[in-house]
Structures are given as structure tokens and as C-alpha cells.
Amino acid sequence: MEKHMRSDKMTKGPSAAPRLALMKALGLTDEEIDRPLIGIVSSKNDIVPGHMNLDKVVDAVKQGVALAGGVPLVFPAIAVCDGLAMGHEGMKYSLVSRELIADSTESMAIAHPFDGLVMVAACDKNVPGLMMAAARINIPTIIVSGGPMLGGYFKGHKVTVSSVFEAVGTFHAGKMSAEELGGLVNEACPTCGSCAGMFTANSMNCMTEVLGIALPGNGTIPAVMSERIRLAKKTGMRIMDLVRDNVLPRDIMTRKAFENALMLDMALGCSTNSMLHLPAIAHECGIEIDLAEANEISKRTPNLCHLSPAGEDTMMDLDRAGGIPAVMHELAKLGHLNLDCMTVTGKTVGENIKGHEVLNNEVIRPVTNPFMKEGGIAVLKGNLAPDGSVVKRSAVDPAMMVHQGPARVFDCEDDAIAAIYGGKINPGDVVVIRYEGPKGGPGMREMLNPTSAIIGAGLGSTVALITDGRFSGASRGASIGHVSPEAAEGGPIALVHEGDQIAIDINGNTLNVLVSDEELARRKAEWKPRKPKITTGYLVRYAKLVSSGMKGAVLS
CATH class of the missing domain: 3.50.30.80 (IlvD/EDD C-terminal domain-like)
Structure with a gap:
């Protein structure tokens, strides 16, 4: 594979000698230095449940990059857990971390001119922060997440972390005992992953699919599934194709792609935080979104899913019902989706969703029988x-x-x-x-x-x-x-x-x-x-x- 020229400014010519010496200090061989250098941004840490498995995902991405002839080089990004920051001064630092993530990723990617980037994300602010960075830096980039958490069960009902937050109010109202609250705490979050409902993290991971900057399945394949590791390997391999063909984030995240994102936002019933993050990502793409458009899109976009907190279904249920491709396939029947948008698969949205029928009409309602005739978010x-x-x-x-x-x-x-x-x-x-x-x-x-x-x-x-x-x-x-x-x-x-x-x-x-x-x-x-x-x-x-x-x- 012929190496793209981006990293040549760091590795080619007599003036590169000092930089080559430093790269040799990393243990890199001449053969590796002459191959495409792929930066892997990892937000792995030990405090966020959605990130505790990212080392496994990063290892799989590295294998994929190496299999396809590239050299993977990992650098970090921070991540704040909204759940752990909730209710105290720490929450003031959650949204603002999005800008830190975008800025620090920009700094690393330009200071060390990589040929392409793989962004390994998971939770609320690092997903949009990294997407903002992808648009700003605008070199070949693909995103893969750590995947959603499995939901829990308590007294015969599906539960998530939101069930625990609400239970605190029930306890204070004298309607739940301390023993019951403790039992729910032990059952609500049974695995690693981004919290199991259609909360902000999963909303934005679904948006990576819809915008075309991640492979199908990225938003819904659970964190604990081996399929998540296979997806990471495929992501590592796919970035090499994007580098070869010089496919850039702004080629993919177009105005039509953001229109699709707003439609899917309405159909899925995503977090209202998507109304913060989609305009911010679009802004980095040079696209200004007037959120007044959301009401017009909502009028023609039925709400097809009632995932937690709107209902009891979790991301696992959505995945088993066909995931985002199935939701898009169903929504496309109304004729409003922009099916010609290009994605990181090398195929259009229409080609990606072809044949992806809904597998469970209780989780993903048909457009003829939606939960609501209008979309899940209103301005x-x-x-x-x-x-x-x-x-x-x-x-x-x-x-x-x-x-x-x-x-x-x-x-x-x-x-x-x-x-x-x-x-x-x-x-x-x-x-x-x-x-x-x-x-x-x-x-x-x-x-x-x-x-x-x-x-x-x-x-x-x-x-x-x-x-x-x-x-x-x-x-x-x-x-x-x-x-x-x-x-x-x-x-x-x-x-x-x-x-x-x-x-x-x-x-x-x-x-x-x-x-x-x-x-x-x-x-x-x-x-x-x-x-x-x-x-x-x-x-x-x-x-x-x-x-x-x-x-x-x-x-x-």
C-alpha cells in the first residue's frame, strides 16, 4: 500500500533525521516508519464504566490496522462519567470536557502528522468531542465505540441506571425501603459499557452510524459481545482504505448527513443532549444548524422506539431488533432519508441499509404504527x-x-x-x-x-x-x-x-x-x-x- 504524504513531513528528507532518531527510540523499524502511521485516540480509563473495556477494543483496532499494513500508535483522550459527576460540582466539568477532548486531540494529531485516525470512544462527551476533532482536523478518520452496557433485572422488570436515580426519589418519598434501594443498586448496571438506555452516550454512538463516520453496528452491539471486538478489528482494517482513498470526515458528514441524523434522532427518541452536540459537530464541519429545523423534521418523522427512559427496552433489545440499519430501513419507507450520503464503508446509506428489515416490531415500530406520529424531540x-x-x-x-x-x-x-x-x-x-x-x-x-x-x-x-x-x-x-x-x-x-x-x-x-x-x-x-x-x-x-x-x- 502506497503511504499517503501526511506523515512524510515528519519522516522524509535529511531534515527528518532528528525525528527519525526519536521514532527509533520508540522501537520502530525502518519498515514501520515507511508505512502509513495511524493514530488511535483512546479514552480508556479506570473510573468510567463505559471505558473499562476500551483496552480490549484498542487492541483489536491495532490488530486490524496491522493486518491491513499500517502502524498503530495510541494516544489518550480524557472522559468524564456523567453519572458519577451528577449532583455535585463535578457536573460543571462534564460538558466543558467536550472542548478539552476536541482541542487536545487536534493538538496531538497535528503535532504528530498521522496519515489517519481511529477514535475509540464510549461515553457522553468524548463521543461528540472526538467527532468535533475529526471534522476540525479533517484527515481520514473512523470511530468505534466500546458499546452499550447490558440492562439489569430487578423484581421482574428491566432496569438501568436511570431506575436507580428515580428510586432515590421514591426512597425520599417514603415509598421504598433502604433494603430495596440497595438491591436495585446491585442489579441495575450488570456489565461494563455505556449505560444501557437511549441516554446521551448511546444516542451519540448511534449518531456516528447515521452520520456515516462509523461502521454499522457501532451504536448498538453490546460491550460484552465478541462481535464488538470483531467490529473493532474491521474498523482498524477499514481506516487503511480511507487513507488510501483519502476519504475525509467532511466528505461524509455533509448537510444531508446531518439532516439524516436529526431524522433518526426523532425516530429513536434520543437524549436532548443531541441537540447540543449535533450543532457543535456540524459547526466544525462548516455547517450551521438552526434547531428550528428540528420541529419541521419532527412533523414528518414518527417516533419508532421507546427505549429507556421512555420505556423498558434497552440497547440490547434495539440491537436484536436489527439496530440502526433496521430503524433507517423502516424510516426510509417514508421517502425522507438522504440515501445517497457516503459512509466510511465506502457505500451509500441506501446500500448499507438494504435488506435490513426490522426483526421485532415491539422494539422498532413500523412507520404505519409508531409510538408517536411526530418525533421524539421538540423545540x-x-x-x-x-x-x-x-x-x-x-x-x-x-x-x-x-x-x-x-x-x-x-x-x-x-x-x-x-x-x-x-x-x-x-x-x-x-x-x-x-x-x-x-x-x-x-x-x-x-x-x-x-x-x-x-x-x-x-x-x-x-x-x-x-x-x-x-x-x-x-x-x-x-x-x-x-x-x-x-x-x-x-x-x-x-x-x-x-x-x-x-x-x-x-x-x-x-x-x-x-x-x-x-x-x-x-x-x-x-x-x-x-x-x-x-x-x-x-x-x-x-x-x-x-x-x-x-x-x-x-x-x-
Whole structure:
């Protein structure tokens, strides 16, 4: 195989002699140095359950690269576990780690000019972070994940980590014993892998397939399956073809590919975090996504899957039902998918999904009998969210699709949690958590604890929650996030008073506070910016540079 020229700037010519000496110090032979050099970005660590098996995946990728004539060279990426960071200051560092991952990968890949990259990812922020880096660096690249966790069983029901978060609320409400809670803890997360439902990690791993930057199966093959290792080997072999043909990420992740991603997002009922990450990845591709498009796509895209937290099915169930190719094959019957998009397989989307019929119509509903006629995510606008907000419609109780109630206002997540656990939230209330946006948090914390507390207390059909922060993919209920402009920028959410009536119409895509324009203007004139919560370190720089959540929370 003829070596591409990218690494020649590091290895060719008399001036390369000092660099060659350093490469010899690695134990590389002349024959290896003369072959394509493939960087393997590994986010393996010992603290994230979705990453504990990545050493096995990386070894398989290395074998695949070597089998196809390349030289694999591994370097690291960080990864934060959202579940472990949840509910304390650590969550401020979750979303912001996406930018660190993209920036550090860019640094490594350009400082050491590889001929191609294989990105081994798994969880919430390192998947989109690495995809952003792939688009930014724009050399031949392919992604492979560690795979999803298997779901657990407890008292005859399928359970996931979201079941445990909700159980904490049930325990605080006096409806579950400590012994029962402990039993659930032992059963909910039985294997390694990214948490078993259609949460953020699995949502984004499915998006790698849809966007065409990963091989089919990447989103759904469980972490513990030998098929995952075979997929990693095939990924290692496939990168050599991409290098030979000089197929670049931006050749694959086109506007039409992002349109497909938004459609599959709606069909699958993905995490609302996808509405942060897809625009950010597109931005690195030079493509700007207006999330108002999401509602138009939703109108023509039925919701075909109700995976946890919307239902009990897990990623294993989706995989056995045919995985992402089957969902795309079913959705293609409506004639809206862009089937001519190229993928890393060397084939088009249409060629990849041909013949992939759905194997279980209870897990993947037919387009003629969907769970919902419209997609799983909705963007709401109104005087409370002039720039928009996002809700996972597929996980909302039907009774809460239209709701009006008094605002219960909290200036941080912690105060809201104390009120919910303290029994101070009443049926009909609208919990407002503000100053938790990208700038105000800073870092836009996830609100899985308060949403789970509401569900666990039995208030999921009567209480809504809105925030300028965001939600875990494991959240369910009338949980409306990304409210923009955020409170820290003087957005209307900063002007809400305790007891104001808030009107939510998810069907009509509106979110309003029932206060006159004149009164809002008066409150705005009296509003003063809050002092920063964090005054040192990376978060200070992040808060100065980050954009709105509705624009992907990218750095300017």
C-alpha cells in the first residue's frame, strides 16, 4: 500500500533525521516508519464504566490496522462519567470536557502528522468531542465505540441506571425501603459499557452510524459481545482504505448527513443532549444548524422506539431488533432519508441499509404504527425562551403535553433538590432552575437528580421542570432544558418570579410566562448580573467564550 504524504513531513528528507532518531527510540523499524502511521485516540480509563473495556477494543483496532499494513500508535483522550459527576460540582466539568477532548486531540494529531485516525470512544462527551476533532482536523478518520452496557433485572422488570436515580426519589418519598434501594443498586448496571438506555452516550454512538463516520453496528452491539471486538478489528482494517482513498470526515458528514441524523434522532427518541452536540459537530464541519429545523423534521418523522427512559427496552433489545440499519430501513419507507450520503464503508446509506428489515416490531415500530406520529424531540419557543428550548417529547407523560402552573423558582440545582426531597413541591407546580446555563453554571449541569426526584415522588404526571441547564438522556417527564437566552445573560428565565403562571404547550411548541411585556421590561430594567460562581481555572475561560445552548454551546 502506497503511504499517503501526511506523515512524510515528519519522516522524509535529511531534515527528518532528528525525528527519525526519536521514532527509533520508540522501537520502530525502518519498515514501520515507511508505512502509513495511524493514530488511535483512546479514552480508556479506570473510573468510567463505559471505558473499562476500551483496552480490549484498542487492541483489536491495532490488530486490524496491522493486518491491513499500517502502524498503530495510541494516544489518550480524557472522559468524564456523567453519572458519577451528577449532583455535585463535578457536573460543571462534564460538558466543558467536550472542548478539552476536541482541542487536545487536534493538538496531538497535528503535532504528530498521522496519515489517519481511529477514535475509540464510549461515553457522553468524548463521543461528540472526538467527532468535533475529526471534522476540525479533517484527515481520514473512523470511530468505534466500546458499546452499550447490558440492562439489569430487578423484581421482574428491566432496569438501568436511570431506575436507580428515580428510586432515590421514591426512597425520599417514603415509598421504598433502604433494603430495596440497595438491591436495585446491585442489579441495575450488570456489565461494563455505556449505560444501557437511549441516554446521551448511546444516542451519540448511534449518531456516528447515521452520520456515516462509523461502521454499522457501532451504536448498538453490546460491550460484552465478541462481535464488538470483531467490529473493532474491521474498523482498524477499514481506516487503511480511507487513507488510501483519502476519504475525509467532511466528505461524509455533509448537510444531508446531518439532516439524516436529526431524522433518526426523532425516530429513536434520543437524549436532548443531541441537540447540543449535533450543532457543535456540524459547526466544525462548516455547517450551521438552526434547531428550528428540528420541529419541521419532527412533523414528518414518527417516533419508532421507546427505549429507556421512555420505556423498558434497552440497547440490547434495539440491537436484536436489527439496530440502526433496521430503524433507517423502516424510516426510509417514508421517502425522507438522504440515501445517497457516503459512509466510511465506502457505500451509500441506501446500500448499507438494504435488506435490513426490522426483526421485532415491539422494539422498532413500523412507520404505519409508531409510538408517536411526530418525533421524539421538540423545540419550544415563546417569551420565556425567545431563542428556544428543548424537551424529549417521547418521554413526557401525555397528561403533561399541555400544562399551566405556578413557578417555583430556584437559582441553582441544589436548592431545587432540597425542596423536592423536602416535600415542598406540589402537584401542578413548574419548577424553574436557573443560572445553570453554559455561562451561568458555568458548564450547563445536567438535571437528572431533580427530574428523577420528581418522578420518584410520583409527581411526573403533574409537575414540570424548566431550566437553562440541560438534562441527562436518562431524564424523563416534562423536563424542558437549554432555555435561551440563559439567566446569566439576562434572559427572560432570570425575570421569572415565584408564583408566576407558566404555560407549556409541547404540542404547539411554545413556552411562555404569563406576564405582560411591560412587566417583563420593568423587571429587565431592574435585573443585575450575578457574580460568577467560579473565579479560577478552566471554567472561567470557558464561561467567557461559550455560546448559547441553542447554538451547541461551542466556544467562540
